[in-house]
Amino acid sequence: TQLLEQSPQFLSIQEGENLTVYCNSSSVFSSLQWYRQEPGEGPVLLVTVVTGGEVKKLKRLTFQFGDARKDSSLHITAAQTGDTGLYLCAGGGNAGNMLTFGGGTRLMVKP
Amino acid sequence: DAEITQSPRHKITETGRQVTLACHQTWNHNNMFWYRQDLGHGLRLIHYSYGVQDTNKGEVSDGYSVSRSNTEDLPLTLESAASSQTSVYFCASSESYSGGGLEFFGPGTRLTVL
Numbered sequence: 001t002q003l004l005e006q007s008p009q010f011l012s013i014q015e016g017e018n019l020t021v022y023c024n025s026s027s028v029f030s031s032l033q034w035y036r037q038e039p040g041e042g043p044v045l046l047v048t049v050v051t052g053g054e055v056k057k058l059k060r061l062t063f064q065f066g067d068a069r070k071d072s073s074l075h076i077t078a079a080q081t082g083d084t085g086l087y088l089c090a091g092g093g094n095a096g097n098m099l100t101f102g103g104g105t106r107l108m109v110k111p
Numbered sequence: 112d113a114e115i116t117q118s119p120r121h122k123i124t125e126t127g128r129q130v131t132l133a134c135h136q137t138w139n140h141n142n143m144f145w146y147r148q149d150l151g152h153g154l155r156l157i158h159y160s161y162g163v164q165d166t167n168k169g170e171v172s173d174g175y176s177v178s179r180s181n182t183e184d185l186p187l188t189l190e191s192a193a194s195s196q197t198s199v200y201f202c203a204s205s206e207s208y209s210g211g212g213l214e215f216f217g218p219g220t221r222l223t224v225l
Binding site: 033044 | 217
């Protein structure tokens, strides 16, 4: 069974601060996805990375896939209150669209 | 616009009852998935389907079943609900596999088993 560990589990910061959350595994994934989930809603896909070492930017969010495709990080610059939510990483295996999800990082950005 | 819907959004039932949660997507996706989300466990895969008449067990399939009679729907049935099945259930769909794929999630069903 492939496992994904996310850290930290909880993060509370002030608006304007920078932060990084991590997604780590001992397994290799063919792809890695990041989602954000608001209370009472389903996860919303933010990005998919597929190449080792790949870096993708989405406005103030920077996503990186590790060289060995076992880990990933999400960096948020100058966090805003609208960034508050649960951030989930999910690793894609080699069998169809099977995804393994991490436990999530719950981010709270205070004004 | 294409979408994925779930019903009901909230359900309270009693131990031992049969419960069916509906999932309907208009993306015309072949792949559909059911996950449950519990605090501390993230999302765990229950069942999935790659097309009509195809169903497969996921990581936590015991006590659940699905059927796929058409492309749009993948209902999830709890044969005899147990308190351990109290959770938030999400349905998802995606295009055929292509290097990791994309998944579109429904809004979720919050199920409470008393």
